[in-house]
Amino acid sequence: MVIVATERKPRTRRPRPAPCEPCKGAGEVSRLVRVGRSRRVIGEQTGMCLACLGTGHASE
Template identity: 60%
Template sequence: MAPRRTATKTPKNTPAPVPIEPAPCQPCGGTGNVAITVRVGRKRRPVGQQDGLCLNCLGSGTDPDA
């Protein structure tokens, strides 16, 4: 006859672990987009701004160093 396997059971009274929310990215403020100045002309004068992908968090909005 094969030996019986005994498995340890986890206690049922332990509270569930609280998920830790990641910190927002500093350059984009957690949005994933940053404003990039658009320049035109020979003297490269600024005309306006457009949205660009945040290169620090790659658009996720969370701080990669946290």
């Protein structure tokens, strides 16, 4: 009895999705926090990116 090895097909990887434009792949974006009548800036606040919903990948 002769055992014959079969050829393995090379594995192809799926291409990585492009990073999201607004958050640059981080999944979070920062917004300015404004207060008062003159709407002066007091700091920044981070939140989930609404374009990719926090995944960091561009939606198609």
